[in-house]
Amino acid sequence: MWLGISGCSPVPLAEQTYQGAALGTSYAVKLFSAELADLQPGIDSVFQVINQSMSTYWPDSDISRVNQGDTTVAVDEQFREVFNTSKTIYRKTGGYFDPTVGILVDAWGFGPGSSLEMDSIVVDSLLHYVGFNKVSLRADNRIEKADPAIRFDFNAIAKGYAIDRLAVFLDNKGITDYLIEVGGELRSRGMNQARKQPWTVGIDDPQVTQGRAIKQIVRLTDQSMASSGNYRKFRIDSVSGQKYVHTIDPLTGYTRNSNILATSVLAAECMVADAYATAFMAMDLKRSKKILADSPELEGYIIYLDQAGNTQEFMTPGFMKALGGAASEPEE
Template identity: 50%
Template sequence: MKKISILFLALVSLISCADKSEIDGHQYTGEALGTTYMVKYFSDRDLKFERSLDSILEVINSSMSTYRTGSDISKINRGDTTVKVDKHFKKVFAGSSKIYQESNGYFDPTVGVLVNAYGFGPDKPLKEIDSSKLDSLRNLVGFDKINITEKGRLQKEHPNVYLDFNAIAKGYTIDVIAEYLEANKVNNYLIELGGELRAKGKNLESEADWVVGIDDPDQQEGERSLKAKVKLKNAAMATSGNYRKYRMDSVTGQKYVHTINPMNGKAERSNLLSASVITDNCMMADGYATAFMALGLERTKKLVEELDNVEVYILYSTPEGNMGEFVSPGFRKNLLE
């Protein structure tokens, strides 16, 4: 599932503000985890941020990057049972387990074998998936089939279970960066990594809350237009969606995408175009956004009512081919006209 890039709207001037206790604005941009990042913060100290960021990313990649053959998760996926996972792996595992249970299995970091089989992932798809093959693949899916032992080793019911934290680890990385800034007495910052965001305090250059945006699914390729502007303060926001890969029903004109149903292993139609989630930390916002895309509109509405401090903004295609939206009450309070 493709993560939708979110346009951050914070001012980017780096002019020092002498009348604000000599607190300077610092901004850094670059590439990390296969995407881009932007970090802007205000501090009267030289944090040597880039060096610290490189260290954070190295630790996260060494633990959970499926693109590194020598990472802990890659070794585990190859069947190495001697790996002792670190605290970062354990925290992401715990967050994943929570959302897996709350979503009744619709959020599942072990679903990658099905994603690849249908041709939605990086691996070559299977030419044909009959009921026998589907049953075989489904035996490898289920977050309840794995656990971390007291000695810190991952235990699988089946050695071929494939674990991928891509849908939640990016958000967790933002949280680790935020923890680093706060440990260094930074109280005003905005972090963006691959469209996921976390903000604290305000933009001291404009003396206003941080403002971010959500892409308009109807924008044309190469264009950049927003569906909504969102005020983000002391919270995180993540958006998940795949509307750039939607198809259109030739009869009704309704837009739809295919999503994997972990319950039956089938690729099913979904009319959800994107789900944006606001909550306390970015790891959970990231995971919930992915879960809601899999759950669909009605199940998401029901779950959001049961969750504490989780707000959502959903864009979907109506049967007539128009754009519909669902906004939870708490999210609506953060929308700007």
């Protein structure tokens, strides 16, 4: 996904751009402000706090300690927000969004832990440790697990949450026009004041694997957008040559090979969009359509293959309204 500046202002607003690496990916923050200030320390601080709370790659983070069975950890506000939102979406998706899938993510070779030789016996045994209904957040902010071996992996919601926290940081600085991107997930406020137009972003064509091509252009105004797809995230078994996609079906324990190529979701909060975009990759199209129809706070776009193998697109009316407009040169 790329960011396009579209958006001259009668007000002397200065454009600022911050970019770098965080959370195992890249980020970019573009904003307009009447006052020039160095916001980098604040941006760095947001990422630091989230890593300390939820990074499975930091051995001393709260989530790593919880995963290791440390029952003395009182999780912070960030962890609690993500936990509670995850539980809500877990229920609404019938378990297709499940951050306790981490043990399977590792086992299939997509996480920080050791991969395993996977067969039906191993999968069935690991499913014993999967299920967000098996964990709870106590009043003293400690996590209670039905089995100490249950592990969390908030990777499918943490990038979106980081964006939401960066948005709060910018809002508190009085900045009303910005676009935040972390690993392809996005949140906007106001407009691109350079041209007085909404921020424009591109959705990748999932069937173009060499380089990038844009499938759709979306105008974002006070919205978040997250996308998910199997087209670039996979591994090839060195022995069998079999392709394993990155989406894990938490109900079956297996990697998900389906006719869903890519999903994009619009929502107010990026962590919500992030979680649903992931869930829609794991479930069938009919179920995703039902959730979107029952959730006025969400708009969705799903690229899939029909029974004849032809590429088809489904989008909600609200998502269709967000499409259109010419974008300028992409900025990474």
